[in-house]
Amino acid sequence: MLLKDILYKVSLEAVAGSTDLEISTITFDSRKVVPGTLFVAIPGTQVDGHDFIPKAIELGATAILCERLPETLQEGVTYIQSKDASRAMGFAASNFYGQPSSKLKLVGVTGTNGKTTTVTLLFRLFRALGHRCGLISTVQNQVEDEIIPSTHTTPDSLTLNALLADMLNKGCTHVFMEVSSHAVVQQRIAGVQFAGGIFTNITHDHLDFHKTFDAYIKAKKGFFDQLPKTAFALVNADDPRGRIMVQNTVARRETYSLETGASFKGKLLADSIYGLEMEVDSRQVHFQLIGNFNAYNLLGVYGAAVLMDEDPAEVLTELSALQPPPGRFEQVISPEHIVGIVDYAHTPDALKNVLETIAELRQGNEQIITVVGCGGNRDATKRPEMARIACQFSDHVILTSDNPRNEEPEAILEDMKKGVPNDTPAEVTVLVDRREAIARAVSLAQSKDVILVAGKGHETYQDVKGVKNHFDDREELRAAFQKG
Ligand SMILES: CC(=O)N[C@H]1[C@@H](OP(=O)(O)OP(=O)(O)OC[C@H]2O[C@@H](n3ccc(=O)[nH]c3=O)[C@H](O)[C@@H]2O)O[C@H](CO)[C@@H](O)[C@@H]1O[C@H](C)C(=O)N[C@@H](C)C(=O)N[C@H](CCC(=O)O)C(=O)O
Ligand SMILES: Nc1ncnc2c1ncn2[C@@H]1O[C@H](COP(=O)(O)OP(=O)(O)OP(=O)(O)O)[C@@H](O)[C@H]1O
Numbered sequence: 001m002l003l004k005d006i007l008y009k010v011s012l013e014a015v016a017g018s019t020d021l022e023i024s025t026i027t028f029d030s031r032k033v034v035p036g037t038l039f040v041a042i043p044g045t046q047v048d049g050h051d052f053i054p055k056a057i058e059l060g061a062t063a064i065l066c067e068r069l070p071e072t073l074q075e076g077v078t079y080i081q082s083k084d085a086s087r088a089m090g091f092a093a094s095n096f097y098g099q100p101s102s103k104l105k106l107v108g109v110t111g112t113n114g115k116t117t118t119v120t121l122l123f124r125l126f127r128a129l130g131h132r133c134g135l136i137s138t139v140q141n142q143v144e145d146e147i148i149p150s151t152h153t154t155p156d157s158l159t160l161n162a163l164l165a166d167m168l169n170k171g172c173t174h175v176f177m178e179v180s181s182h183a184v185v186q187q188r189i190a191g192v193q194f195a196g197g198i199f200t201n202i203t204h205d206h207l208d209f210h211k212t213f214d215a216y217i218k219a220k221k222g223f224f225d226q227l228p229k230t231a232f233a234l235v236n237a238d239d240p241r242g243r244i245m246v247q248n249t250v251a252r253r254e255t256y257s258l259e260t261g262a263s264f265k266g267k268l269l270a271d272s273i274y275g276l277e278m279e280v281d282s283r284q285v286h287f288q289l290i291g292n293f294n295a296y297n298l299l300g301v302y303g304a305a306v307l308m309d310e311d312p313a314e315v316l317t318e319l320s321a322l323q324p325p326p327g328r329f330e331q332v333i334s335p336e337h338i339v340g341i342v343d344y345a346h347t348p349d350a351l352k353n354v355l356e357t358i359a360e361l362r363q364g365n366e367q368i369i370t371v372v373g374c375g376g377n378r379d380a381t382k383r384p385e386m387a388r389i390a391c392q393f394s395d396h397v398i399l400t401s402d403n404p405r406n407e408e409p410e411a412i413l414e415d416m417k418k419g420v421p422n423d424t425p426a427e428v429t430v431l432v433d434r435r436e437a438i439a440r441a442v443s444l445a446q447s448k449d450v451i452l453v454a455g456k457g458h459e460t461y462q463d464v465k466g467v468k469n470h471f472d473d474r475e476e477l478r479a480a481f482q483k484g
C-alpha cells in the first residue's frame with residue numbers, strides 16, 4: 001500500500017520525504033523490519049523505540065513514524081512526525097488492513113473483572129444465534145472454530161487490525177473483544193470503530209501501571225469517550241463508577257442492573273451450585289453459571305444482544321445453555337467428592353466474590369481451603385489485601401506463588417503475609433512451590449470440602465524469570481486427587 005494511503009486521516013506534525021512510496025509492512029519492533037517497512041518508533045516502559053531507528057533503516061525500513069525526528073535525516077527515507085506515535089500507528093494500522101472494524105459489528109468490553117466471561121458468552125451466544133463470529137480475549141482469540149493463541153488481553157493495534165481483517169475475510173459479521181485499560185492508554189484501539197461498548201465494573205488493580213485509582217478510572221472511561229454516535233454504551237448501573245464511564249460519550253447510553261431501575265433489569269431468584277435463577281424482562285430463566293457476579297455478566301450479555309436487535313426470548317433460551325469460559329469457577333471433583341475449584345480471581349474483588357459465592361453455597365460444615373498467590377511485576381498493593389480476604393473466608397489458607405516473573409517469590413509472599421490478620425481463625429501455611437501447595441490442600445481436605453485454587457484459571461504455564469514452564473492448576477488438582 002502507498003504510504004500516503006496508510007496516512008489517511010492520521011494526525012501528523014511534519015513529513016520529510018515522499019509519501020508516494022510502496023510500503024510492504026508496518027512494525028514497531030526494529031527486530032522485525034524487512035525491506036520496505038514503515039517502522040514506528042514508540043517510547044516504551046523499558047526502552048525508547050527512537051533509539052532503534054538507525055537499526056530499522058539498516059534492515060531496510062524506508063519510512064519512519066516517530067515523535068521526535070532524528071538530528072540527521074537519511075536520504076531515501078521518509079520521516080513522519082506525530083505527537084503520539086502509538087495513536088498514529090492505530091489509525092495507520094486500520095488503513096493498512098482496510099479499516100476492518102468499520103465493516104464488522106464490533107463490541108468491546110472493559111472493566112476490572114468479567115471481561116473474558118462477557119466476551120466469551122457473547123461469542124458463543126451469537127454463534128448459537130446463527131452468526132459468524134470472532135473473539136479476542138485473554139484466554140484465546142478465535143475465528144469461528146479456529147483458535148489463535150493470545151498473548152495479551154487486547155493485542156497491539158497492528159495485530160488487532162490484522163486479526164479483524166482476517167475475521168472479516170473469513171466471513172465474520174460480529175466480533176467481541178476485551179478492552180484492557182493498558183490498551184486504552186497505549187492507544188491499541190485508536191482508530192478502531194466499535195458498534196458497542198460494555199462496562200462491567202471497576203475495582204483496584206494495575207496501580208503499578210496507572211499509579212492512581214483515578215487514572216485507572218480515566219483509562220477505562222477513555223474507551224467510552226471514543227465510541228461513535230451510532231454505538232451503544234452499556235454500563236453496569238450498580239457499579240458506583242458506571243455513570244462516570246459514560247459522562248462524556250456521544251454513544252447511546254444504556255444500563256443494566258440487579259438493584260435499581262435500568263434499561264435491562266434482572267432479579268436474582270436463586271444462586272446455587274447448580275447455577276443461577278434470574279428474572280430478566282419478566283421471564284424466569286435458569287443459567288449454568290455460578291455466583292452472583294455472573295448474574296451481572298449474563299445481564300450485560302443479554303442487554304448487548306437485545307441492543308443488537310436479537311430476539312429477547314431466543315437470546316435467553318440460548319444463553320441459559322451456555323457454560324462459563326475455561327478457568328472461571330471450573331470444577332475438578334475428586335473420587336471422594338472433594339470439590340476443587342480453579343478460578344482466575346487475581347484481584348481482591350474477584351477473590352472476595354468467588355469466596356463469598358463458595359461460602360453461600362456451603363450446605364453444612366464443609367471446610368474451605370484456599371490456595372492463592374499474587375503475580376510478580378504487577379500491582380503490589382493487592383497482595384496483602386488478597387491474603388486478608390483469603391483468611392476472612394477460609395478455614396485453611398495456603399499462600400503460594402502465582403507467576404513470579406522477575407520478582408523473588410519469597411518477597412511477594414512477604415508482601416502477602418502483611419495482610420494476614422493477627423487474630424485470624426484461619427490456619428495459614430506458606431509454601432512457595434505451587435505444586436506442593438495444591439498437594440497440601442488436597443491432603444488437608446475431606447469429602448465435600450472445597451479447595452479454591454485462585455489466580456491462574458486457564459493459564460497453562462508459570463512465568464519464572466521470563467521462562468514459561470508448563471503448569472496447569474486443573475492438572476495439578478487431578479494429579480493430587482489421584483495420589484490421594
Ligand atoms: C507494560 C506494558 O503494557 N508493556 C507493553 C508495551 O511494551 P513496553 O512499553 O514495555 O515496550 P519496551 O520494551 O519499552 O519497548 C519500546 C519500544 O521499543 C521497541 N524495540 C525494543 C527493542 C528493540 O530491539 N527494538 C525495538 O524496536 C519495542 O518494540 C517497543 O515498540 O508494548 C508492547 C508492545 O505492544 C507490549 O507487548 C507490552 O506488553 C507487556 C508484554 C505486558 O506484559 N503487558 C501487560 C501488562 C498488559 O498489557 N496487560 C493487559 C491486560 C491487563 C488486564 O488484565 O486488564 C493486556 O491487554 O494484555
Ligand atoms: N462481573 C464480575 N464481577 C466481579 N468479579 C468477577 C466478575 N466476573 C468474573 N469475576 C471474577 O473475576 C475473575 C476473572 O474473570 P474474567 O476472566 O471474566 O475477567 P477479566 O476482566 O477478563 O480479567 P483480566 O483483566 O485478567 O482479563 C473470575 O475468575 C471471577 O473470579
Ligand SMILES: N[C@H](CCC[C@H](N)C(=O)O)C(=O)O
Binds near residue numbers: 378456
Ligand atoms: N491480565 C492480568 C493477568 C494476571 C494473572 C495472574 N495469574 C498474574 O500473573 O498476575 C495481568 O497481566 O495483570
Ligand SMILES: [Mg+2]
Binds near residue numbers: 139
Ligand atoms: Mg480477560
